[in-house]
Amino acid sequence: MRITELRTTAVAVPQKRTYRSSWRRTGHGTNALQAVLVELVTDEGLTGIGEAPVVWAGSAAVTTAMIEAVAPLVVGDDPHDHDLVRRRLYAETGMAHLGTQGMSWALSGIDTALWDLTGRILDQPLHRLWGGAWRTRSGFHADVVPDEPERMAEDALARVAEGFRTLYFKVGFAPELDEARVRAIREAVGDGPRLRVDANGAWSPGLAKRLLDRLAAYDLEYIEQPIPPGDPEELARLRARVSVPIMAHESSLSVEGTLAVVRHGAADAVQLDPRFDAGIAGAHTAAQIAEVAGLPALTHTFGELGVGTALMLHFHAAHRNLVLDSQTYYPNLTDDVIAGGPLRFDGCFLDVPQGPGLGVDLDPERVAHYAAFHAAEVAGIKPPPPDDPYYDREYLIRPRV
Numbered sequence: 001m002r003i004t005e006l007r008t009t010a011v012a013v014p015q016k017r018t019y020r021s022s023w024r025r026t027g028h029g030t031n032a033l034q035a036v037l038v039e040l041v042t043d044e045g046l047t048g049i050g051e052a053p054v055v056w057a058g059s060a061a062v063t064t065a066m067i068e069a070v071a072p073l074v075v076g077d078d079p080h081d082h083d084l085v086r087r088r089l090y091a092e093t094g095m096a097h098l099g100t101q102g103m104s105w106a107l108s109g110i111d112t113a114l115w116d117l118t119g120r121i122l123d124q125p126l127h128r129l130w131g132g133a134w135r136t137r138s139g140f141h142a143d144v145v146p147d148e149p150e151r152m153a154e155d156a157l158a159r160v161a162e163g164f165r166t167l168y169f170k171v172g173f174a175p176e177l178d179e180a181r182v183r184a185i186r187e188a189v190g191d192g193p194r195l196r197v198d199a200n201g202a203w204s205p206g207l208a209k210r211l212l213d214r215l216a217a218y219d220l221e222y223i224e225q226p227i228p229p230g231d232p233e234e235l236a237r238l239r240a241r242v243s244v245p246i247m248a249h250e251s252s253l254s255v256e257g258t259l260a261v262v263r264h265g266a267a268d269a270v271q272l273d274p275r276f277d278a279g280i281a282g283a284h285t286a287a288q289i290a291e292v293a294g295l296p297a298l299t300h301t302f303g304e305l306g307v308g309t310a311l312m313l314h315f316h317a318a319h320r321n322l323v324l325d326s327q328t329y330y331p332n333l334t335d336d337v338i339a340g341g342p343l344r345f346d347g348c349f350l351d352v353p354q355g356p357g358l359g360v361d362l363d364p365e366r367v368a369h370y371a372a373f374h375a376a377e378v379a380g381i382k383p384p385p386p387d388d389p390y391y392d393r394e395y396l397i398r399p400r401v
């Protein structure tokens with residue numbers, strides 16, 4: 001069997017509300033979730049599908065160009081050689097020795113489609129190729145958008161009423177505002193829900209120590225990446241000094257990073273992403289490193305449509321220690337590009353797909369509709385000027401000292 005064609009389609013699906021990250025609203029001026037769909041066509045009638053997040057410059061054109069530039073390295077290959085193909089891509093693009101961040105996110109659409117093809121060839125869901133399912137459904141957190149503390153408390157209560165048990169929100173803004181938000185949300189939702197906060201490395205070690213001593217009163221499940229990721233020893237020192245459990249993310253997003261976190265005892269949990277670093281194969285290795293160290297894990301989100309979300313669900317199913325509620329913005333989507341429409345939540349849970357490969361198929365009509373929407377409404381959109389409230393200027397000066 002040979003791959004005969006690599007197709008890309010940029011799509012954008014409107015979201016119910018605009019997400020705001022730590023330092024800017026996401027979407028670069030649009031509230032739609034963008035993705036680049038990848039289809040690998042073979043000479044035997046099977047087609048593998050994948051989804052790449054749009055991160056660089058907020059432009060699907062950049063992601064598409066990165067994928068199409070390596071198409072000659074994929075077309076003509078045997079899809080059974082999926083990891084050899086991925087490693088050749090990494091070697092030919094310089095990522096093998098210069099690092100992968102950014103480019104691996106784009107090329108993850110190919111990596112996912114190669115694995116999807118393998119599952120379709122063998123007529124097995126991916127989690128069975130990866131050793132079998134530890135679970136048939138997987139939990140996700142609810143994302144609370146940064147806002148006035150009272151509005152965030154209302155939002156948190158609404159998410160809990162929908163059945164979510166883990167509430168996630170960004171910190172790393174003004175310290176007083178961070179604390180007021182945590183207090184308002186804990187007071188609103190009571191003792192039950194887990195509160196997980198993410199500083200995206202915004203704090204200095206000293207500020208992290210002082211703030212976490214104060215935030216400990218609100219029973220946080222985890223503080224995610226309180227300080228910058230470059231120094232696992234410093235993260236380990238902080239972990240030894242504070243009672244709030246520490247989750248590594250930017251520190252653990254490569255296989256080597258996960259190994260360093262474990263070696264230094266720098267975190268109580270690790271966040272992984274099969275689109276970072278060494279792709280899906282690398283994420284399996286990282287999950288197993290964490291498992292050997294006794295650390296629970298979860299997956300990161302850039303915001304995924306159904307193809308990317310299905311990849312996460314198979315990954316969760318295949319690893320014993322993927323027990324924490326993972327990140328997602330999926331409930332915020334108004335629709336999806338997969339056949340049958342959006343995956344349906346039962347409370348905080350999504351079922352692990354059981355069909356071959358990813359277990360989801362593209363809906364050609366929806367793909368065409370959201371490709372047209374992307375072309376008309378999203379492509380070419382310019383980011384706001386630097387003084388626009390889109391940006392949190394203070395946040396860009398980090399870590400705080």
Ligand SMILES: [Mg+2]
Binds near residue numbers: 200224225249250
């Ligand atoms: Mg994070």
